Amino acid sequence: MSIQVFILCKLIEGNNYPYKIKKQLSEPIPFDKLGGLTESKLYYHFDSLVKQGLIETVEVIKEEHRPDKQVFGITAKGREDLPKKIYKLLENAGSISDMIVGIAYIKHVDRDKVVEILEKNLKEFITRREHIMDFEIQVDKDKEKLIKYLDGYYSTRAEHTIFWLKELIKQIQQKEI
Template identity: 60%
Template sequence: MSIQVFILSRLMVEKTYPYKLKKQMTEPIPLDELGGITESKLYYHFDALAKKGLIEPVEVIKEEHRPDKQVFEITTKGKEELPKKIYQLFKSANDINDIVIGLANLKYVDPEKVVALLNARLAEYKAHWDRIMNFENTSKRDRKSENLNELLVGYFTTKSDHTIYWLEEAIIQIEQGNL
């Protein structure tokens, strides 16, 4: 979903083709590597968006000794769907990684609605984590099992605290108009 939001948001700015978009993702930081986005994934999502009528090819660039490059632009339907896809990112977010593309494209959505979605998601996340932490396992464990349990509880507690902190920080930054 976030790859499609990324593609649609880039096409809101300019017509482009998958290879060019992939190159743009490497500078100034390697977003493609951080997000695990390969050229084949980009081509797949360009194709999927075209099949849904959200983007369309408008030009073919032919260069000698190079493959043809199909240039795409966003359609009216794509412009209507982009905010819905961004809201869906925020609605289904499990951590900050899931909303990075949405945060970068807040200009296409209502920030107050995003804050409401993130607050709801944060409340669900906290409630879920509280249920997990309040689960009492009364089974007898040996020392190695106990050590493993402590290690995992420590890891997941730290991860949960980190997620909660950054979701709250994102909400604050949106509310203050900083993003």
């Protein structure tokens, strides 16, 4: 989903072709490599967006001794659906890293609605953390150290996520992001 949102965001800024978008995804941070995005996966997402009616081929560039280059543009339906896709991406995000594309293109959506979604995510995350913290686990003596380790890991990770979600909400509200 985030790849499709990224493609739509790049195409709302102007017509483009897949290879150039893949290159833009890898600069300055190689998100394509970090996310395991291959050219075949990228073309799959382009095809999916075409089938959804969100993008279309606007030009085919023919070069001698090279494959034809399809240039894509966003459709009116794509412009209309982009905010919905960004909101859905943020709503379904399991972590802050899953939100990066949506946050990077926040200019295409209502900031107040983004804050509302993030605050809901934060409340749900805090509720889940509290539920997990309430578990009373009886452990064999030989598993105590493992359980203590895992408890430390998950509680630290939860506190870290809560801190950064609150920081993200604050920076969006203050229009720093």
